[in-house]
Amino acid sequence: MTRFVEHYALGTFDDGSGPFAGLVAGDRVLRIRPGDLTDGLPTVRDLLEDWGGVRPRLADLAPVARQEGEPLEALRILPPLEPRQIFQAGANYRSHVAEIIISGKEADDSRSEGELRAAAEQMMDERARGGSPFFFAGAVTAMSGADDDVILVPDSQQIDWEAELTVVIGRQADRVPPEDALDYVAGYTVANDISARDLQFPAEHRPLGGDWWRAKNRPTFLPVGPWIVPADVLGDYRDLEVSLYLNGQQMQQDTAANMLFDVPRLVSQASAITPLLPGDLILTGSPAGNGGKWQRWLQPGDVMETSVSGIGTLRNTCR
Known part of the structure; x- marks a missing residue:
């Protein structure tokens, strides 16, 4: 099915080589790499652990996701994170x-x-x-x-x-x-x-x-x-x-x-x-x-x- 995100969202995706945290904007997904939002290669739960620091930076990354992100339709959408409870x-x-x-x-x-x-x-x-x-x-x-x-x-x-x-x-x-x-x-x-x-x-x-x-x-x-x-x-x-x-x-x-x-x-x-x-x-x-x-x-x-x-x-x- 066709999906589209009006503003932006965080999720977990797989391109066939393994899961990765991504920022979705429009119909594209920006792979979050070390240093984009936090040190190391983060999971979505890692980003929530530092939500106070991560949240203000998402809006700045959203235009990058729209321009440089991978097509959403080419990715498998996994559960957005692994909760503890x-x-x-x-x-x-x-x-x-x-x-x-x-x-x-x-x-x-x-x-x-x-x-x-x-x-x-x-x-x-x-x-x-x-x-x-x-x-x-x-x-x-x-x-x-x-x-x-x-x-x-x-x-x-x-x-x-x-x-x-x-x-x-x-x-x-x-x-x-x-x-x-x-x-x-x-x-x-x-x-x-x-x-x-x-x-x-x-x-x-x-x-x-x-x-x-x-x-x-x-x-x-x-x-x-x-x-x-x-x-x-x-x-x-x-x-x-x-x-x-x-x-x-x-x-x-x-x-x-x-x-x-x-x-x-x-x-x-x-x-x-x-x-x-x-x-x-x-x-x-x-x-x-x-x-x-x-x-x-x-x-x-x-x-x-x-x-x-x-x-x-x-x-x-x-x-």
């Missing part, structure tokens, strides 16, 4: 929570869909005021690139998708207050949290809360990318649109403003659990429109296009 926020969009409550209606529940939706809104308002986000851990080994195939596992018949805006941490964050949390965000990327639903809540594990690790962390189950766009060139993250198309049909669409817990609260509360490190990822949750809603599960040959406006699109084929 991946935090994933569950049920963090109002539309998704309402969908879960309505679809989970018990047979003896006489409330209408409108009444269920109103009850869900009230519950979410109360949770947003005094509650906390639900986090679970992701595995680095589950990550795959923007155009990589997603390998469906034979022990699941209900594998589906979750488009997510993803936060990239740019400096160590330890118990930061929400009002300061955005200062620790280097930028944003896109992720698709692939989930085997029939493995997530098997009867034997349901009393323990389900088996999130087995359901979500298979190899290739976490496409991430195509790159990291610095936060300050994106504008207000709340205006970003998150969407997913399956074989050309829109399945998910929402804006980040409809998160139950916003990015500052996610960063703050994740940093209260353990220090966040440069390059760590926080997946911010997924809108309504998963496979359970449509009663449609991923099959070999399906093509998912996962997008966040202003950042880019992942295009992954199921095998």
Whole structure:
């Protein structure tokens, strides 16, 4: 697919001779060499380790990338970096929570869909005021690139998708207050949290809360990318649109403003659990429109296009 970066972004690429960190501007990629932004041959995570020094120099390199960079279409796009920690926020969009409550209606529940939706809104308002986000851990080994195939596992018949805006941490964050949390965000990327639903809540594990690790962390189950766009060139993250198309049909669409817990609260509360490190990822949750809603599960040959406006699109084929 054709990709284009309006401003500039950082990513990891491969020209057939091995991975390298690159600055993307327009449709070209400038290979970052020793001395361009830091000493030695850097990875993207190395650049985030010195984000305060690196960030001001990216704008100067962007015109060079547009003129001298390699054609993006000639390169394989790898996951933009290798994080040390991946935090994933569950049920963090109002539309998704309402969908879960309505679809989970018990047979003896006489409330209408409108009444269920109103009850869900009230519950979410109360949770947003005094509650906390639900986090679970992701595995680095589950990550795959923007155009990589997603390998469906034979022990699941209900594998589906979750488009997510993803936060990239740019400096160590330890118990930061929400009002300061955005200062620790280097930028944003896109992720698709692939989930085997029939493995997530098997009867034997349901009393323990389900088996999130087995359901979500298979190899290739976490496409991430195509790159990291610095936060300050994106504008207000709340205006970003998150969407997913399956074989050309829109399945998910929402804006980040409809998160139950916003990015500052996610960063703050994740940093209260353990220090966040440069390059760590926080997946911010997924809108309504998963496979359970449509009663449609991923099959070999399906093509998912996962997008966040202003950042880019992942295009992954199921095998």
